[in-house]
Each structure stands twice: as C-alpha cells, then as structure tokens.
Amino acid sequence: MSRRILLTVCAALVLAGAILRAQAPQAAAVTAIRAGRLLDPEGGRILTNQIILVEGNRFREIGANVAIPAGATVIDLSQMTVMPGLVDAHNHLALTYKPEPESNIYYYTYVQESTALRAIQAASNGMQMLNSGFTIVRDMGNNANYADTALRQAIEQGWIPGPTIINSGIIIGGMGGQFFPTPEMAKDHNIVYPEYLDADTPDEMVKAVRQNILFGAKVIKICVDCKPYGYTADEIRLFIKEAAKAGMKVEGHVQTVNGAKNAIEAGIWSIAHSTGLNDEMHKGMAQKGIWRAGTDTPTGLAGHPVSPQAYQRTIDSLKNAYANKVPLTFSTDADYYVVGKTRGEVCLEFLKTWKDAGIPNADIVRAITINGYKVSELEQTRGPIKAGYFADLIAVPGNPLDDVDALKNVQFVLKDGVVFKKDGTMTPAAFFHGGPVNGWRIR
Numbered sequence: 001m002s003r004r005i006l007l008t009v010c011a012a013l014v015l016a017g018a019i020l021r022a023q024a025p026q027a028a029a030v031t032a033i034r035a036g037r038l039l040d041p042e043g044g045r046i047l048t049n050q051i052i053l054v055e056g057n058r059f060r061e062i063g064a065n066v067a068i069p070a071g072a073t074v075i076d077l078s079q080m081t082v083m084p085g086l087v088d089a090h091n092h093l094a095l096t097y098k099p100e101p102e103s104n105i106y107y108y109t110y111v112q113e114s115t116a117l118r119a120i121q122a123a124s125n126g127m128q129m130l131n132s133g134f135t136i137v138r139d140m141g142n143n144a145n146y147a148d149t150a151l152r153q154a155i156e157q158g159w160i161p162g163p164t165i166i167n168s169g170i171i172i173g174g175m176g177g178q179f180f181p182t183p184e185m186a187k188d189h190n191i192v193y194p195e196y197l198d199a200d201t202p203d204e205m206v207k208a209v210r211q212n213i214l215f216g217a218k219v220i221k222i223c224v225d226c227k228p229y230g231y232t233a234d235e236i237r238l239f240i241k242e243a244a245k246a247g248m249k250v251e252g253h254v255q256t257v258n259g260a261k262n263a264i265e266a267g268i269w270s271i272a273h274s275t276g277l278n279d280e281m282h283k284g285m286a287q288k289g290i291w292r293a294g295t296d297t298p299t300g301l302a303g304h305p306v307s308p309q310a311y312q313r314t315i316d317s318l319k320n321a322y323a324n325k326v327p328l329t330f331s332t333d334a335d336y337y338v339v340g341k342t343r344g345e346v347c348l349e350f351l352k353t354w355k356d357a358g359i360p361n362a363d364i365v366r367a368i369t370i371n372g373y374k375v376s377e378l379e380q381t382r383g384p385i386k387a388g389y390f391a392d393l394i395a396v397p398g399n400p401l402d403d404v405d406a407l408k409n410v411q412f413v414l415k416d417g418v419v420f421k422k423d424g425t426m427t428p429a430a431f432f433h434g435g436p437v438n439g440w441r442i443r
C-alpha cells in the first residue's frame with residue numbers, strides 16, 4: 001500500500017515537473033528593425049533613422065536612440081519608408097466572380113462554386129491581400145456558408161498567414177436579401193440560401209444576429225434597403241441593440257437616400273456604398289460620426305467597366321464626403337477577378353478614385369490606416385506602430401505622403417512579429433503549421 005502511494009506521489013511529481021517545464025516562460029525572440037524613414041499617419045509626418053524593437057508578436061520600443069539588445073535579429077530597412085499596415089474596410093475574400101465563364105454575374109458563381117472551394121479561394125485571397133500590405137481586412141459577407149469565419153479562425157489559430165479578419169458572417173436582410181431568387185431556389189432547394197439571412201420580423205432579426213454571433217461574426221452586416229420593404233430606423237435600432245449585447249457594431253448596405261436616412265437616424269456604425277449618400281446624408285454622418293465605407297470603384301479595371309458618368313458620381317460623392325468631414329475608410333468591395341492582378345493589387349487600384357477626388361495624400365494614408373483600425377475597432381491593440389501593440393508593419397521604397405502610389409510597391413510585411421514578405425518576395429514559411437499552434441479554442 002505505502003509503495004503504491006509512493007509511486008503515485010512520484011508519478012505526480014514527474015507530471016508536475018513536465019507541466020512546469022512546459023509552462024516555463026521562454027524569452028521571446030527580439031527583432032530590431034532599422035527604419036530609414038518611419039511614417040506616422042496620425043501626424044502626417046516622417047521620422048528618420050528609427051529603431052523598432054519587436055519582442056514575440058508585439059512592439060517593445062520605438063525611437064531614434066533605442067539600444068539593440070545583444071542577440072537580436074536585425075532587419076535593415078534603412079532605405080525604406082516603414083509604416084503601419086493597410087486596411088480594406090470592405091472586401092469579400094470568399095467570393096471571386098469572373099468575366100469567364102459567368103460574365104461577372106455572381107448568381108452563377110454562387111451556384112457553381114462550393115463553400116469549400118470558396119474557403120480555399122479566401123485563404124489565397126487573404127495571402128494576396130497581405131502581400132500587398134493589407135494587415136487588416138473587414139470581410140463583409142457574401143462568403144458562402146461562413147467561409148469568412150473559417151478563414152479568420154485558420155489565421156488566428158495559426159494554420160496559415162493572412163490579414164487580421166473582421167468578418168460579418170451572412171448578410172441579414174428582408175426576404176431575398178440583395179438577391180431576387182426564384183421560388184424554386186429560395187424555398188425548395190435553398191441553392192442561394194447562405195448568401196443572405198432572411199429576417200422580416202423582430203424575432204427573426206434578433207435570431208439572425210444571434211446566429212451570426214454564434215457562427216463567428218465580429219461585425220453585423222444588414223441590407224438596409226435592398227428591397228422595397230427595407231428596414232425602418234426602429235428596425236435598424238433593434239439590430240444595433242442586439243449586436244451590442246455581444247459588443248458588436250452594425251454596418252448597413254445602403255443604396256437609396258431613404259435607406260441612408262433610416263440608417264443615419266438609427267445611428268448605425270458604418271454605411272457601405274455611396275449611391276444613397278448626398279450632401280444632406282453626408283452632413284448627418286459627419287454629425288453622428290458614422291463611418292463611410294464608400295466602395296469607390298475606379299475606372300480602368302480590365303473586364304469590369306465603369307461608365308464615365310458613374311465614375312464622376314463616385315468622385316463627386318467622395319469629394320463631398322471629404323468636404324463635409326465625414327469619417328472616411330478605404331473600402332473596395334473587391335469580389336471579382338481582374339486578369340493579371342492579385343486581390344491586393346486590385347484593391348490598391350482604388351487609390352485612383354481618391355486621387356481623382358483631390359483628397360490630400362496624408363488623408364488618403366489616414367483613411368487606409370488609422371481610420372481602418374478604428375472602423376475595425378482594433379485601434380487599441382493593432383495598427384499603430386506603438387509599444388505594446390501587435391507587431392504589424394510594412395515598408396515601401398518611396399514616400400506615400402509625396403506620392404500615394406508608393407503604396408503599390410510594398411516590399412516588406414511583418415505580421416504579428418513574423419516576417420511575411422522580404423525584399424519584395426513572400427516568405428511565409430514561418431506561418432504554416434500542422435496544427436493550431438495559437439490554440440484550438442480560438443473561435
């Protein structure tokens with residue numbers, strides 16, 4: 001008996017030792033980055049010859065006179081402009097409609113491509129975005145049956161590299177959503193069901209929000225006016241109240257002035273698209289601090305023509321929003337294939353619209369960085385290059401404050417303290433793992 005107790009005690013001690021060893025804090029690796037120029041978007045200025053210390057996945061110290069610890073890995077970006085990562089506030093990573101074979105009609109994409117295939121496309125699109133310097137992407141629906149959540153989890157758990165994803169799950173709308181499905185599709189076979197959650201009554205609205213929260217959404221997206229029976233201000237308030245229980249904000253797809261009026265009256269967090277936004281609506285948004293995710297599509301994207309009149313309307317709207325001091329995000333609504341371009345390259349083509357609207361470079365840079373962190377509600381932890389923040393940064397040879405197209409030439413990307421791109425080439429090996437190294441509990 002006593003021997004058995006002794007053995008048990010010994011076994012317990014061995015086990016405890018193993019657990020202690022496993023939990024012993026290991027000094028995180030330190031990386032020192034020599035930044036020739038460091039762009040501060042908030043101040044719209046460049047600091048020269050800065051040292052950025054990264055410890056593990058966080059920034060430790062930044063300054064001109066920071067001592068580089070012995071044994072630190074040194075990365076030389078002394079010929080570069082180092083800056084915080086970029087944000088696209090409206091993308092659809094698990095949707096890629098194409099000139100061929102579907103003539104850009106995305107109904108056919110939904111019918112033709114499975115959630116599984118689209119999830120793999122999303123993984124690829126995410127890496128393409130990161131390669132272009134986008135370290136945060138708001139993934140705003142039309143992502144099949146929660147492929148956006150799967151992508152976010154795969155990145156957060158540590159299976160694959162990718163931007164930090166703020167995803168909306170399935171877009172909630174009155175019956176039919178943004179679609180006009182046939183009765184056979186919607187009622188009998190549900191072929192297009194996962195693209196929109198029908199919510200027509202208060203009970204259904206609450207339940208739809210809860211379903212998205214349950215299945216991993218980080219922001220709630222609603223179709224405000226996709227149908228003549230769109231949502232009233234009171235109905236939008238109900239969405240906002242229910243989402244707030246989980247600490248989430250609501251973005252509205254808005255395409256009419258009346259829809260914009262209702263969304264602004266309800267105090268929605270952000271408005272996608274600009275077709276419903278006139279001078280009066282912009283003034284209301286500025287007054288209430290409502291984010292504008294205008295999805296300002298440029299001309300010249302091969303296979304995706306925009307008429308000169310439509311482009312002029314987009315420019316005029318963006319100009320008017322800027323003049324009214326509406327909080328602006330860089331947002332693309334990218335969800336299609338432009339032959340010869342990656343998803344990230346497609347998004348950066350949208351800089352053209354901002355330039356043509358006469359927005360100063362410093363404010364374009366703010367929209368694509370700081371405002372992106374804020375609309376994503378990450379600005380306290382991720383985005384700015386500050387001690388204690390997650391270590392995301394990019395580097396370009398030129399100076400985006402002089403020529404904003406310098407952003408199209410991202411040569412270096414650091415994500416969560418790990419080098420993803422160096423000397424213009426993706427080097428993602430350190431991101432790939434055969435298991436959820438950051439924890440399987442991440443939901």
Ligand SMILES: [Zn+2]
Pocket residue numbers: 090091092140333
């Ligand atoms: Zn969209």
